[in-house]
Amino acid sequence: MLLRITIFATIVATCCAVAASAEPPNERLAIGQKAPALAFTDIRYLPRTVAELGETKAVVLLFVKGDCPLVVRYGPKVKSLEEEYRAKGVRFLALNVGANESVTEVAWQAVKADWAFPIGKDFDGKAAKALGVTRTPEVVVLDKEQRLVYRGRIDDQLRLSGQREAASHEDLKEAIEDVLAGREVHVSETPVDGCLIEFDALAALPAVVPKEVTYSRHVAPILAKHCQECHRPETSAPFSLLSFKDARDHAETIAEVVRQERMPPAFCSREQTQIVNARRLSDAEKALVLAWAKGGKLEGDPSELPPPREFPAARWKIGEPDLELKLLTTQEIPAEGIIPYRYALLPHVFLQDTWVQGVEILPGNKSAVHHANLAYVKVGAAPSNENFITGYVPGGDAMVLDSGVGFRIPAGSVLALQIHYVTTGMKATDRTSVGLVYAKETIQKELRHFQGVNRRFAIPPGDSHHPVTATRTFAADSTGIGMFAHMHLRGKDMTFRALYPASGGEAERSEVLLAIPNYSFDWQISYRWAAGQKKFPKGTKYEVTAHFDNSDFNPYNPDPTATVKEGEQTFQEMMYGFLFYTHDDERLNLEIEPKTGWVKGG
Numbered sequence: 057m058l059l060r061i062t063i064f065a066t067i068v069a070t071c072c073a074v075a076a077s078a079e080p081p082n083e084r085l086a087i088g089q090k091a092p093a094l095a096f097t098d099i100r101y102l103p104r105t106v107a108e109l110g111e112t113k114a115v116v117l118l119f120v121k122g123d124c125p126l127v128v129r130y131g132p133k134v135k136s137l138e139e140e141y142r143a144k145g146v147r148f149l150a151l152n153v154g155a156n157e158s159v160t161e162v163a164w165q166a167v168k169a170d171w172a173f174p175i176g177k178d179f180d181g182k183a184a185k186a187l188g189v190t191r192t193p194e195v196v197v198l199d200k201e202q203r204l205v206y207r208g209r210i211d212d213q214l215r216l217s218g219q220r221e222a223a224s225h226e227d228l229k230e231a232i233e234d235v236l237a238g239r240e241v242h243v244s245e246t247p248v249d250g251c252l253i254e255f256d257a258l259a260a261l262p263a264v265v266p267k268e269v270t271y272s273r274h275v276a277p278i279l280a281k282h283c284q285e286c287h288r289p290e291t292s293a294p295f296s297l298l299s300f301k302d303a304r305d306h307a308e309t310i311a312e313v314v315r316q317e318r319m320p321p322a323f324c325s326r327e328q329t330q331i332v333n334a335r336r337l338s339d340a341e342k343a344l345v346l347a348w349a350k351g352g353k354l355e356g357d358p359s360e361l362p363p364p365r366e367f368p369a370a371r372w373k374i375g376e377p378d379l380e381l382k383l384l385t386t387q388e389i390p391a392e393g394i395i396p397y398r399y400a401l402l403p404h405v406f407l408q409d410t411w412v413q414g415v416e417i418l419p420g421n422k423s424a425v426h427h428a429n430l431a432y433v434k435v436g437a438a439p440s441n442e443n444f445i446t447g448y449v450p451g452g453d454a455m456v457l458d459s460g461v462g463f464r465i466p467a468g469s470v471l472a473l474q475i476h477y478v479t480t481g482m483k484a485t486d487r488t489s490v491g492l493v494y495a496k497e498t499i500q501k502e503l504r505h506f507q508g509v510n511r512r513f514a515i516p517p518g519d520s521h522h523p524v525t526a527t528r529t530f531a532a533d534s535t536g537i538g539m540f541a542h543m544h545l546r547g548k549d550m551t552f553r554a555l556y557p558a559s560g561g562e563a564e565r566s567e568v569l570l571a572i573p574n575y576s577f578d579w580q581i582s583y584r585w586a587a588g589q590k591k592f593p594k595g596t597k598y599e600v601t602a603h604f605d606n607s608d609f610n611p612y613n614p615d616p617t618a619t620v621k622e623g624e625q626t627f628q629e630m631m632y633g634f635l636f637y638t639h640d641d642e643r644l645n646l647e648i649e650p651k652t653g654w655v656k657g658g
């Protein structure tokens with residue numbers, strides 16, 4: 057008898073041990089228990105914790121996925137709940153748990169929903185697991201002591217395949233009210249019928265990879281194609297990625313930045329597929345790099361290496377300039393600290409209208425010049441961004457115009473550089489140059505641009521989502537060339553839209569031209585359409601909307617207690633959404649003198 061019991065007990069124990077090992081490793085956090093420290097990645101790719109939300113009466117964590125319809129449908133409800141309870145000391149945070157949804161796409165989801173509160177990425181689903189969350193949109197409420205007091209649905213109005221006229225249970229709202237009143241939450245757990253979180257997919261690679269991934273066969277071609285233009289000697293990138301050793305020694309970091317899609321730098325949503333110069337790995341390339349870095353980091357057979365990528369030895373991307381203008385004095389850069397923008401006029405007066413087709417800013421010291429902007433100013437006027445020509449950012453393109461298109465530097469102006477220097481830990485010097493290539497052929501069209509600027513704003517202290525907009529209208533049928541955003545350290549996102557006029561029975565139509573949902577002051581990249589492809593009929597409205605984050609959760613905010621207005625310095629703000637274009641019917645027929653850029657006989 058005793059024996060039989062033992063055998064039975066053994067069978068039970070075996071069965072349950074197996075069942076238990078199939079469960080997620082974490083015990084499901086019970087209501088009333090204190091939540092562990094919860095980490096996530098913010099829209100600036102920084103590791104953050106829920107504790108960094110600061111002093112709160114309660115925290116609401118909302119789990120989301122971009123491809124979950126219920127998340128999108130609950131967007132407005134979440135927005136209004138957050139607005140209602142923000143003033144009462146409740147902080148909201150959305151965490152994305154979608155497989156293969158990049159930080160930029162996650163940020164774009166929040167911009168589209170117009171959420172003022174932070175969103176982040178729970179890359180491994182660790183935070184969701186720790187809180188026992190299994191679906192989206194599922195919410196949890198933590199009280200002041202970080203205890204789990206509510207887990208479940210937002211309310212019972214919207215279901216996966218239908219909806220009620222109104223909610224009969226406002227579960228989240230009631231839980232928050234209970235916490236604020238210091239009561240026990242009376243309904244602390246509710247069922248959620250949203251989209252399942254695919255924990256396995258979160259851990260998996262974004263595409264199928266071969267059994268043995270090697271550097272020589274698989275990884276080297278990807279690094280050559282997408283990384284080496286910046287990661288080679290004498291550029292602003294911190295190390296080269298030219299050899300097996302380079303890659304192996306940085307394999308973990310490469311895996312991190314590739315997984316996050318932080319590298320290669322893009323900062324625009326994938327949704328605007330007409331942008332042709334966004335740098336991006338395909339899912340297959342991404343999977344290969346990750347599999348290699350997380351696997352054996354094998355070298356493979358060096359005879360399979362692709363031929364080394366050739367980089368032009370020339371100093372200039374625009375070709376040899378007709379006119380090179382150097383800063384008059386050498387700039388001294390201290391070893392540490394923040395350096396206010398510096399302005400310098402370049403020593404050359406343009407006596408006549410001068411037509412150029414190539415313009416390039418060439419930093420003297422690439423590790424000290426963070427970015428620079430070039431504008432022309434009338435002799436005697438104060439330098440400003442007003443007549444912007446082009447900018448320099450690490451890895452950015454020089455301005456090279458299509459044939460027949462020219463940029464006009466007006467008679468009586470000089471060029472002004474605005475340079476943002478960064479310290480490198482060592483004293484440094486710089487003498488940046490500007491190169492101009494004059495138009496060599498008949499100019500038919502003048503390069504035009506909208507600045508999309510708004511100078512009349514005041515961002516209130518602490519405001520995490522302050523909108524500023526600018527609109528312009530195309531005065532003639534036009535062809536778009538590209539776009540470019542400029543903001544300072546509180547700039548969070550910028551969305552460029554076109555509002556096409558009604559025509560031929562078609563109603564007015566709005567289109568997002570470009571979304572930069574996680575703007576980075578460090579990466580002021582320009583975004584281009586294929587030449588001649590983007591058409592804007594006369595009367596099309598161009599509309600730019602930016603949001604500024606003046607909250608203390610913005611890690612780069614110089615002063616969350618300040619009311620921030622327009623100004624040149626980085627502790628002030630700017631809102632510029634440039635769009636470059638030409639007029640379709642313009643036929644200037646200007647013959648240009650190739651040695652001066654002046655109109656012949658002009």
Ligand code: HEC
Binds near residue numbers: 287314321578
């Ligand atoms: C347009 C230029 C450019 C391209 C293209 C580029 N990088 Fe970078 N990369 C940089 C710069 C500049 C930095 C340093 C500043 C920063 O981290 O943002 C950097 C930083 C890094 C870092 C260090 C990050 C850290 O946390 O310290 C890694 C790793 C990296 N890049 C890998 C890659 C890989 C892999 C690719 C290609 C898939 C790539 N980069 C493409 C310019 C570039």
